[in-house]
Amino acid sequence: MPNLLKQKNAAGKLIEFGMVRHIADDLAHREHDDHRSIFQGQGKILLALSQTDGLSQKELATRLNLTAQSTAEFVNKLVKKHLVTKEKSTVDRRVTIIRLTDLGRQTASKESAKIPDFLTVLSDEELDQFTTILTKINESLYDEIKTANPSWVNKFHQTISDHLRDWFM
Amino acid sequence: MPNLLKQKNAAGKLIEFGMVRHIADDLAHREHDDHRSIFQGQGKILLALSQTDGLSQKELATRLNLTAQSTAEFVNKLVKKHLVTKEKSTVDRRVTIIRLTDLGRQTASKESAKIPDFLTVLSDEELDQFTTILTKINESLYDEIKTANPSWVNKFHQTISDHLRDWFM
DNA sequence: CAAATTAATCAGGGGACCTTATGATATTTT
């Protein structure tokens, strides 16, 4: 029997965390424009490419659940920022291969490699607890996604956890 | 001396959490359109009003760090959705008082009152740990905000923590 | 009372994200 009050407390703190973090991000990154989320749009593409470079636009679109047109739009924006390059495949000249530039690779990893300041206030024990808890939560969310839409997990779980595993060690 | 590896692990899990949660939200709320964040735009206004109802537009704007025009836009959108009402002040006929409708109040609290499913996978002990950790993190973030921009904290810390404290018990 | 200040509005814009529709080109199938 789970303690409802404890859940409520945690839920509240979690919401508060989301809010405060959002505000803090806003303040900190108001000069840079890298405060965009990694879960959508251009960020998504960078993430997918940093896991598997040299994907075709079509591949990107299906992996990220975007239409080909959205993908094209974001890719073009990234090209303008010199984060990726487009290049026609020699094998099948219909397809365009997208590759990360060095800058793009940096940008993609910078996003995740930076340890937020607020984690430094935690003790080693708390960090372990936090990691354990988040691992459980993430698993639960993966399950939720799987039951709602099994095909997504194949696309995403891989991309995400591989990406994160990479810079873990 | 903090353990850097532990911090890295936690940071990774946190990022993963953000991603997976975003995807899960997308899947779950694709039918409803309430998957908007509470930290900006219309959501912000609802939040502020649920803490202090009957604010003037000007008050809202300053509290939420928005221009009067943005505020007007969001308020009008909320009026269209029947979440708030506009009413001219009798005291000073320049000002417009914004009030939550019942629906608006529901919507605002529904946002926070719902306990995410993924918390049910945690034990009571873990929930306590989680709450403790998030409390520390939030405090740290408030500090960060305070040093960057002292005036904000007065506006926000209040609004947020009061709002959350309300439904805690 | 005239002047200055304040609250809200209108008009217009920009950026990000995402969609459908249409057409062009290249490849595969028949």
Next chain:
DNA sequence: AAAATATCATAAGGTCCCCTGATTAATTTG
């Protein structure tokens, strides 16, 4: 070679968030 299919580009549209500038209406102030 002709037809069907796949990949990509272009155009257009919509939503959301947020801003600047100019204007109107009400209140305060000198």
